[in-house]
Amino acid sequence: MDFTPHTSADIGEMLSRVGLASIADLFGHLPERVRVVGDLDLPAGISEPELVAAITALAERNDDLVCFAGGGHYDHYLPPTVRSLNMRTEFVTSYTPYQPEVSQGVLQALFEYQSMVCAITGMDVANASVYDGAGAALEAVNVAVAATHRNVIWVSEAVGPQVRQTIATFAHARGIAIVEHPIVAGVTHWNPDAVGPPAAVVVAQPNYLGAIESYGSAVEAAHTRGALAIAVVDPMTLGLLRAPGEAGVDIAIAEGQPLGGPLTFGGPGVGLFAVTEGLVRRLPGRLVGTTTDDNGRLAYVLTLRAREQDIRREKASSNICTNQSLNAIGVAIQLAWLGPDGLTEVGRQSAQKARYMAARLTTIDGVELAHPAAYVREFAITLPVAPAVVIDAMAKEGILAGIDLSADYPELGNGLLIALTEQRTKEEIDAYIALLREVIAHA
Amino acid sequence: MPKPGGSAASSPLVGGSEEPTLKEISIPGRRAWSLTPLDVPEIELDLPEKSEGRVALPEVSEHDLVMHYTRLSHRNFAVDLGAYPLGSCTMKYNPKVCDWAAEHPAFRDLHPATPESSAQGALAVLLEAERFLCEITGMDRATFQPPAGASGELTGLLLMRAYHEDKGEERSKILIPDAAHGTNPASVTLGGYEAVEVPSNDRGMVDVEALRGLVDDQVAGLMLTNPNTLGLFEENIVEIADIVHEAGGLVYYDGANLNAIMGVAKPGSMGFDIVHSNLHKTFATPHGGGGPGAGPVAVHDVLVPFLPGPLPEADEEGVLRWVMPAKSIGRVHGKHGNFGVVLRALTYMKALGGDGLRRVSERAVLNARYLEELIRGPYDLPYDSPCMHEFVASAKTLKKSTGIRAMDIVKALMDEGFHAPTVYFPLIVDEALMMEPTETQSMQTMDALANALLSIADRAATEPDALHAAPVNTPVGRPDEASAARHLRVTWRSDDD
Structure with a gap:
């Protein structure tokens, strides 16, 4: 592709106006030693359809996961x-x-x-x-x-x-x-x-x-x-x-x-x-x-x-x-789309879903809340197996299980941080819980 | 009558009335939001630190909201409206296909904590963009964590510090030319160093003899933009780098002007050790009214162990993994940097390829050289060496003869439908007008821009009062900036006090 508007006639006219014979002359004053000899070792330019295909191919290497991770970045509804x-x-x-x-x-x-x-x-x-x-x-x-x-x-x-x-x-x-x-x-x-x-x-x-x-x-x-x-x-x-x-x-x-x-x-x-x-x-x-x-x-x-x-x-x-x-x-x-009531509603729904999920997760053997403190929409649990094992296994089933806390908070043991937004449905939460139960049972 | 080549002058901003704030539009009970009802059993939320009362946000309908922001957008100039010859900012056209890439759901909806195995595409984007950047700059590896140029500068300074500390040395000073961008000295202070100014000579280049006199074993490094902020290629760059290296210092390339030299000259070959690039300048990612940008930092082999991390790397099986460099300075961003901006830049670089990127720089320089030639005469060109992708003109003579200043000129240019060039920078030029047309402007646009500038210079003598009063074809005229600072009103809340 090329985003420059220059025709060869334009280039000829412009060069003649500035008194130069060729494009190379624009750089004639640069020290020889710093100049690039030949072409950059990069692929040649491509057409827009080829570009769209190349970016699509990269995109397809990412998995589409249902997001239960937070840590500062959350999967809220974006209107x-x-x-x-x-x-x-x-x-x-x-x-x-x-x-x-x-x-x-x-x-x-x-x-x-x-x-x-x-x-x-x-x-x-x-x-x-x-x-x-x-x-x-x-x-x-x-x-x-x-x-x-x-x-x-x-x-x-x-x-x-x-x-x-x-x-x-x-x-x-x-x-x-x-x-x-x-x-x-x-x-x-x-x-x-x-x-x-x-x-x-x-x-x-x-x-x-x-x-x-x-x-x-x-x-x-x-x-x-x-x-x-x-x-x-x-x-x-x-x-x-x-x-x-x-x-x-x-x-x-x-x-x-x-x-x-x-x-x-x-x-x-x-x-x-x-x-x-x-x-x-x-x-x-x-x-x-x-x-x-x-x-x-x-x-x-x-x-x-x-x-x-x-x-x-x-x-x-x-x-x-x-x-x-x-x-x-x-x-x-x-914020203007949400207004005062929308902001509260997003918070309320996220918090309610967090409670619904936490209450059911802790019915799984070996899964406990990591601390007794009150929370809003994100909470930490401890697992009977390594969080990385759970995250990998659940990613294969289309779920981003949360953030592994074991390296940053070793005192928690197998800590996992889970975040809820208003977007997570009861069905998705229930599927998460069922899958985690299975992963732990087979670990 | 329409002209071939179209017009890059735009006056979409003429007239129109003031747009009220959302607070003024707000009516209690209106709403735009729509959310699915709660689908789990509700229990009482017993929260400590609970809020009392409602948050004081505006209440508007969806159509109110749409009209408000659409009207605001009508009160703003943009690259997509017309020519934007803002020196040092590289206001080139931002290709729409890059927007498309950044909005692809597989990238747009990707959480930063996604495990490597499910984010192979994203890691591949970073690695591929790194390959392009390293080849363009002549470096070995790069980090994409710095979210802007200034952050890249600070990262570069921390890399210098880590390098010297690793050798058991403590150094205190960073050399900066007197024509440098303000971010350079500000970054130096935040990097825990003292900024020492290097004078320019009368040709607008680093004064090499003065540099020799300033270099000692306390110098951690030199920061330099090349082409420099006057748009001139530092002819003694190899010698300059040698002088700093001989004293044990490192040389940092401020990539603000990289658009001039892609495929033409590599900072690595000039002797630079650390290079930051502004993806929002050279690599066509949009400026977004002030950001986001991205300021990736590329380095030579010797500095790779110190890079911020983690960095993506392929393991033996070709799977991409995050790896922390051995002596990493740590994180400089909460996550992986402005990934969406990097993705846009990669899309741009892939579209153009090595050949296209070289063409970008050739035409950026040709355009600047051409525009400079067109306005020569009425405007002073204080450093008359061949310019690169931008040049600095001066209204010094015009001011002396007519009282018209650089600021009057750029305000009058707005009335002609063009954005202003950069004014009063670099500080070493009186009445500076710094112009960077970029490669995406056509010859016809530059002819029109030059004609506007020449006509303003003519009018400076005949109707100076009209120029002092410009602009008049814009939503507002010149604001009283001193009054804004004196009577500080920075939120609508203060209206209730």
Whole structure:
């Protein structure tokens, strides 16, 4: 295929205008040593039908599994209305709205995204998105370090392992120490004697094992030590659970994929990032505000730009430039599609199905809940056999059984994390339970 | 009268009234949602930390929702509407077949925790895209975890740190040219290093003698864009890399301008050790109003053990598996990076193949060279070396003679139906206008764009007031940005306070 419009007549005319004889002359000034000799060792271009066939062949190497896995990414219903609006070409093929006069659509959509993120989290200000849930956690840690001039972070072991690993990767370079706090009976035990004082206390709500944490303990552990309380939340539980902003949390973050985003193997998702008013000047990334134009008309613009890397360079609050605007717009459209009652209904159905499933799973010999704490729509069980064996066997029958916890939480033994959404039917749940019973019996 | 070749000027944004917010449209009791009734027996949910009351989200009908977002989309310029010569951003056409690939249910509905055996297609996508990238850049292996260019930069810096630490060395400084993108110094700070600026010479290239003076055993590496941010190929690149290597440092390629050199020159042959690519620039994935992008990082053999992981690899039976590199710096993304963006990029690379990718760069450079020639005269060209895929013009002379600034020019260009070029960057050029037409614009489009620019330059002398007042053919005119920061209103909630 070729997406360039040049005819050979065009090329001839353009070359003559710039005073060159051939295309090769365009690169005549490059040092000989760096030039590619001959062709790249790559396949030749193909036609669009051949391309469609090649991509289809790759797609067919994936299995279509009924999804009971979560861990931050969930298989919720994605309405065609939401997806088709989100994929409007004006949103998809525009750049960052640095020129507000021709970017009012994206700017207003992001302003409304910020507003709705604040509505569900109870926070004062949200930015226009960061990369993903883990990236949001990293940015939150950086805000806390800058705000407190401290370099210790307290993190619950029940914050997702991949989130903790991402924070650790970057913390090392800046000499930030991560102190992990243990899980007792499913929830975090904040060890008062841990090394500190911390810049931040990071808790997940619900936590990675599905348990509902006490906001009070986490916020108290933070605020009594002059630290910021950071909460990683599951946005689809916010119609049921207390908003982090009402619980005294300083920075609320989330992986926003469950809201209006497809799974796409875990990316692109979107990092929701919301703070209390006092932290607005430390926000990473872009922020949309309102003003008026030269005729007094309402206009949306990127604001507090002096925080950002293209202005502040090495003193910027973050290095983030490209973010996840398109996914953020998807979050907003989905939240507007759901409204207050739809958000609560998704949470309610997911939670009810989780209870239905957990009650029946634990009738299987050797299957138990991994902890006694209350949960919403995700829960951990322990199995009498290795989770990997169960996951592989069930995948062969068309079911993604969950996430193997044995490497990240060895203290649980054969831990398996199971997530429910409103999409899982009673029939699918019953089939899962029957299959698991069989797999365990034959293991 | 319609012209052959069509028009890439677009003014779909003229007129139209302000679109209210969803909150203003909302009426209690309206709804768009539709969910299947609960099909399991309901029990009482006894939840701690239970919410009280309803979440303050808007309540709208499905048609309200559709009208709202469709109207918003009408208030936005886009590549699919017209020419977007935004320098450094590579606003090329984003092929629709790549959208189709990313929406394929077998990829779209794939959970990141899917076991390897059921995700062979996805792992194959990553491996195949890696093969393309490594061949284009002259590197050995790549990670697709970094979700954007800036994240790729930071990943590159962590790789440098890991490399030096592995040798038992601690180094503190990273060298960056004064014309670098702002993400470079910001990433350096986050990477725990100090940014040291390398001056450019009067030809717009790295000042090699100054570089020699700055290099010492504290230098962990150098970050460089090539072609540089002035659109010029660093003629002394091999020497520059040698100087840094001799001091024990590594050389990092900021791939923002990779669109100029595919199949023409490889960063690996120039002496670079680490290369990030912006899939949302060079590989035609859409910018999405600011993202998502993807910033994969490719490295030479010596750095492969440090790459973020896990990486996909084929075992003896040809089954693809996740493998953690021996001395990996760890994860830089919660899952596998922006996979959907990688899939789009692979679709694009497969469509074009090695020959097509080279053609992309040849025509990107030809277009820039042609546009530069057309506007020469009224616009200054401060660094008059042959440009690559973009060039930096300046309105310095125009400003002196007429008072019209680069900002006035780009706002007037919007009235002609074109997106603005990048303004006031790089910082080392006064009244900078950075233009990157990309290979997907036609000669006719560049003729029209140049005519618009030349006519604006003429009008600068005859009707400066009109240019100061531009744009007028857009949904809003120039906003008062200072007031936005002074009277901060960043959610609709603040209206209730």
